[in-house]
Amino acid sequence: MSVKLHNRLSSKKKKPPKNNAQAETLHKLGLGAFWTTPLGPASMLDISTWNFENQVPIELKDLPNAFLRRLWLLHPDARSPYCKSQHDVPNSANNSPEEIINDLGESQSDINPLDLVTAVFMSANTFLQQEMTVRMVQCQFAVPLILPNIDPEQPSRFLLWPLRGAVSQWRSHGKVHEGDLASTFMPLVSCVKLGHCGVSKSNVLNNVINGLGSPSETFLHKGMDGGQLPRRLSNGLVEIGWYLPTGNTARDTFPVPVVISNLRGDASAHEKCLSFLCQTSSAVVVFCGNLKEKERQLLASCKDLANNLIVIDVSDTGENENRVVGFADQNLGQVMGLPRGSVLQGRALSEEELADRLSDMLNDLLPDTLKLVSLEAAATLAEELGLSVDEGVVCKKAMATVEEVLKGLDKGSAQFREKQLPLQGHLWGKLAQVEKEERKQRKEGKEINSQLQKEKKDILVELSSYKMTPSMKKFTDALFTTDKVERTCFLSWMKLKLQLMQIGKQKRQQGLFTNLQIEEQDGVPEHVDELTNGTHGDLEDSDDSFCTDSSFEEEQNEVITDPQAEIDQEFEHTLQKSAENTTEQQPQEKDHLESTDDTVLEQQLEMMSHKKEIQEEGVIEKGLEQITDPVFEDQNNHLESGENASFSSQEKPQNEPQLTLADSDSASSQQQMCQDVAIEDQVTSWSQPFESDPDWLGLEHFLREIGLIFELTHISPGSGTQNVLRLPSLATDLLFYGIPLELMDGDASNIPMQWLGCVFAELRRRLPQEQCRTRVLTNLGVHHARNAEVFSALLGVKFPEGRQRSTRGVYMVALCPPIDLRKEIECDLLLLIDVEGLHSDNQRNTLIQDNEMATVATGLSDVLMQNISSHADTEFEADFSVIANALLRIKECGSMPICQLLARDDGINSVLQASQLRRVSDMLQTETGDREMNNANNHYTKTTICMTSVKWPWYNMSLSEPIDPQYSEAVLKLKQNVFKALKKSAAKSAATGLPEIMNRLCAVWDAVRAESFSVGLQNTDIALAFSLLCTELSQWEDSFLEHMDRWHMGASKKITATKAKALDAMIQNGLMSELKDEAREEVKTEVNKMRSKVESYLMKDDIPNMNTFKPVLMSNMDDLQERVTEVMIQQLEVVIESHCSSTQLRNFETSLEKEQESKMQALVEKCKSNKVLLQDAELEEEFEGVWSEILSNFDFRPSEPDNITARVTHILKENLISRGLQKHLKKLEDIGQNQTSNFYVYDEHFGYRSRLKHMFEDNNRIQRLAAQKLASNLIEEYNQFAADKSSSPADFSDSYIKELLENVEKGLKDKTLEIRSAFEVELKVYLCSAACQDFQKLHDRYAKDTEFLTSISAAKNKYLAQFIYQFRKRDQCQRMAQAFTSMVLKPTVLDYIYKPVGMRIVEEIQGQLPQYQSKRAFHQNLLEELIKEDCFESFLEYFQSYDDYRLRKIQETVVAYLCDSTNLDKWRQQRLGEIVGKIAAAASETAEGTNGVLSDTKPLLERACLILEEDGDVDVPRASLDGPLFSITTEWDRFVTCLMEVLAAMRLDLAQEFTQNVDITQFLQCLPVQPHNLLFNRVKGCDKKCPVCRAPCELENKGHEVHRALLHRPKSMLPLGSCSLSTVSCPESVSESNPGQSNDTEDTTVECISLLSKYPDWSIYPEDPNNHIPSAYWRYVLTRFNERFAEEYEQEAAKIPDNWREITEEEALNSLKVAFSVEC
16 A cells, blocks of 8 residues: 555556536546546545645645545545635644634635535545545445436446445344445435425435434535535436434434435436436435426326335425426325325425425335335446446456355355365464474473474474365465456455455344244234235335335245255355356446556555445345344345345246245244343443454455465475465565555464565565665554554554454554655654454453564554553453553563553543553653653653544444544544654664564564563563552652752742842852752652662562562663753753843843933934934934944853854855865865965966966066965955954854955956966965954954843844834823823913903902992093093094993003003913913822823823813813824823923923013903903993983993983084984073073973983983083083084084083083082
């Protein structure tokens, strides 16, 4: 299997597919090339065997490999069609398959998963198809039965061979059954679809098979991932799935096993498949959609062909013009003539309800109505209908050869082995015993017993008379055939045949036992007569020869009185008939098997799957066993025809004997027996394997006989024929194909050394000479551990399975790892060794054989996989002692494999045995190289053993039991652990060759035969005692390690206590030396205590003598002391170095932080003053300056400088090699030596022709001078170069030398001198020597604490990022503080300052100016100012804009007052101080508990504003906080600091601004409350005016209803028409004392009584005629500006009385005082 041969097996190839959609799909999947050269089992080496990781499919071409890889891991999502794009692929090395499949959920796929499965089956040969089928059946996946051809014109392919390997168990009617799914008779239910319907047929079938709500998906359907995509390959595919009962009536859907087939696509497009299914099936289920006429006709034909037809109407309820009216409706059963109950209306039912109803209908037909069918027999009908069956001529020929080889096996396997395989009989085992006795006597120094010699001679004489038996002759001839395909089929079929015969034999024995019990019982239940009468019918009554019918004849013509005799007769007859049928050559072309070329088929054979197939004998003999099961009674009379149908379609003659019951009374006992068996089976574990048969015969027995035949040629020289001498070559071929080679016969406990030596020699000869490194991986476990299945799951190899056989032995398979893996494990050939049959019984002789096999296998191993059985309960001590004793014996031989533990479950017995084996293995690993330290966890664990727990899927052989979802992940983990162990083995020791492996086998076998071990082959006490001692030692060691951990903690505290002196080298060295000595002494003391405990333990009386292993134990103590001491010293060094490094790092970061803080503060101030935002490049430049300053001033710890000469020499060497100057490499030895002389040019530096040319001119002097000048120039350039580099603040770099060499080459290239390469080399050597001296000084200056410098240099970018981040944060804080101050705080401050200013001004004015203390005083003052001002315009403004005039006068007063007052600046300064204090208090309150805490500034700013509003009684404008400007994350305390700085600066700016002179007018405009408006509102009085003269009301009391003016205005002061009544004048116009002086006055006056009546809300009284003073003010004004009023109003001037003209200004002012002194 591991070697891919290059010779071709067949020249016949398949034609390439036509260019169609199907071929395009194959090419998209990367399978186009495999149509003509199919994939074989050997391809799984690259796909699965050597794959240790979960590889995610990237594109469509990766899907086939992903499907196969997951299928081999039995992953439930193996059929997933999803890929993931390259940029989305995660690192999946450590992921589980579940995790990978979940990740793929978001990806896309372009292919239906059913097309993926179909494409892989199309591209695989028959043998790989069988491997795939077996695993798909284990996963409860549906498998292809009829595979459509990629060419639609070619027939589909019936796949029978892949199904032969599928074997399962089920429980029915209280009995456990087992059989292969190809030839076992079961009801076959086929499901098809006609017409379009929206119901998922496959999902309904899943619910039928797996039950409602089950996560298992047997059939892919459109509801699954990718199932909704169109199918391109799988239309016409027929899949099958099995329902197998568990025996739990509450859980089982059906009481018997049922096969369910599923035709993909519309059945109308695949009529041939539909016809086949109708004729073959026990029942046909048709899902009917909207049917057309063609579908109607097909449905009618189904009714005629099918035995039972069930129609499910799922058509659309709406109208459909294409639908056949009156057909698929409620009258469907009547139209088709179907029996009642055969039509199921599913339109209104869900898929779950449909499944439930369909299950009920099928249950009604079970078990009597449905006929039983075998897929093997159905292949005949498939061939008749034109389908291509995969088992062709070559396969049938191989089957016939197997029948010839096994001829005579019907008489019993024991008798067959005695006659046909005599060499492995008692003589071979007796010879082994004699030779062991000889070895023991030689070991003891005794003479060989003469009787023993005679006995051996007689055995050899008897063996030498051996002649090859007919069966072995046919067997070897079949293997020597040149047709490799035929040989592959022969080996595969023979193994299947032999394995399934064992199942048939066990069933026959169970049937005989049951029949004997039946004969002893009396009483017949009523239903037995019906079953009996319906069981035995004539084959001629049946239409099909490939199935049995459940219709029985009522009368029986023959009665079998001797069941066993009849079985033997029927069995012999069937074998003869089968042999005759298989030898007939039919005119058929070679099938898919023959189309495989030689190379591919040899690769197929490497991964050959040898699965079980029920033979003809087994099927016939199954009849009696099935008598106890009423369900299968109807098979008894037709088994011959069913079996023969797999080879021929001939019907059974009518007069052929039939099996019947001897007595109908036995039925009652049968029922009772079934009940008894059912009760017993309930106690038996479902997963308990069948008991092994000592007479078991398998393929390995024939292969063992081959080896003994060849071994006999060395016992009797000259007896071997040419074919016999070719047997080692044949065995090597088989080994390459994956057929195991038996190293040790476990039954006889003997090894054919000559045979193995020749096979190993042939194997070595065929391998390439350089591929000789060999390693051995052994799987060691007892009989129940199923070692073969473990290797099959891990690496895909096939060892003889030990589930139903007792073949004991040690087997080997060879694998060649891929090239990349060979480098890792240092191995070209990996030998896998499997031990089968250990502890299969508890007899004394088998116990010795078990120990011998385990010891031999362990002695050959590099890596030993200890497989813990899941049945390790009562057999724990025996199982454990076999493995432990093997390890102890091999340890005595001086070797010890690396162990890998495998637990099959997590039960208490498995865990206990695993822990015991772990301790024993660890104890025996005494070499330090075999142990590893886990310093990371600060423990001293030995990691020689890695344990993996895998719950295997074959605990339950029934397909109804799902596989553990963690299985695939566990298998990958186990594989990784195994190959890690192989890598560890490669690190431990060099690989050996095949001759060394053979020598090791001989040495171990000699020691076993002579029993050269202190642990006897029969002794189990020492292993158990040693294990108990290992347990005690483990506990002592744990206590010891805990004590050392406590000591280490105390030592660490001593180290960390030297805080101030951490960098003092002298103090630390002294402390380190002291602690090391203390650690050594502490470890030594504790280990000595353990030694004393061990010696005391060994001296106990009840302990077996284990003095042989006392050196091992003491060596373990020494090793433990050495390891723990080393670890302690290492950990102390780590602690002290960590302490020093952390101290140094803290010092460095403190210095860096201080410098950064200073630099950062300066940069922030610079940005604030310049209002420029620094870029990252500028900040990096500033940081570089800080970094350089710190490095130059920091006190590093001194370290040892290294010599740069080696580095310079290496660079120069590479330079010379690149220039082709390798011949001068010897001159590099001069580099680094102290050179005192200068560089000189010699004649040898010039070529011969150049010297000859210039010899007669000047004896080559000019040439030498030119070259010397060139060299001097280059040396001068170097000196300048070295000076520049030495002055730079940087350590030496290799680039300096490279640059130097480039300069030399450039200087030489520019000159035309004819110089040789020696000149260049010597000049470079000279300059490099100088560079070593110059740059060494530079390097010594920088020889600081290199490791620390490297670490901080690596973190430089982090420090730079932090610097930039902190600056940005500070700058951001600064800017945000400025923004907050300017946008929020400054408006708040100004509002707080200026809001009360207006009120204060008003209050001061009113307090200091009496005219503003009352409304009347203000008006009086206003009139006084008017008359004093003596300005007509003012009077005019007063009359026309009374309010504006007053407001102007008040504003002038305010401005004048402010200009003279000094209180304004004092007010503002005081208010500024108050508000700034409140802001600072609010900010400080929010900063509590936020020191160094990153916070979002926005909520904190809002909180500060809220506190300021509540406590400061101010209004804060918070609208600007809503934007993102203030929502940043920063350290709040730092922001508050910045805010305080900005706030202080704002206060200084405002205070300075307040001290400056300001424009009062502009100042007043900025006030929120204008003082003149406020003052005006206080003194303006009542707003009402006299309706006659517009004089204002002078009443001051609020709420007065009657208004009164003190001074009414003369009529002439107002324009005409401005009063309310044009004919009415105010009282002051009335002059009764001088009536004759003014006609106007007399004419225009009215009585006051009339005014009162018109204006009741005004009090207007005439003046006292004797008192003219009250009106003196207005009379004076009118007299003064009469003409101006007339001119302004464009009216005639008033006639002024003369006495008015006599009124003076003083009189007028006095009249005001008198008037305003009157109480209103």
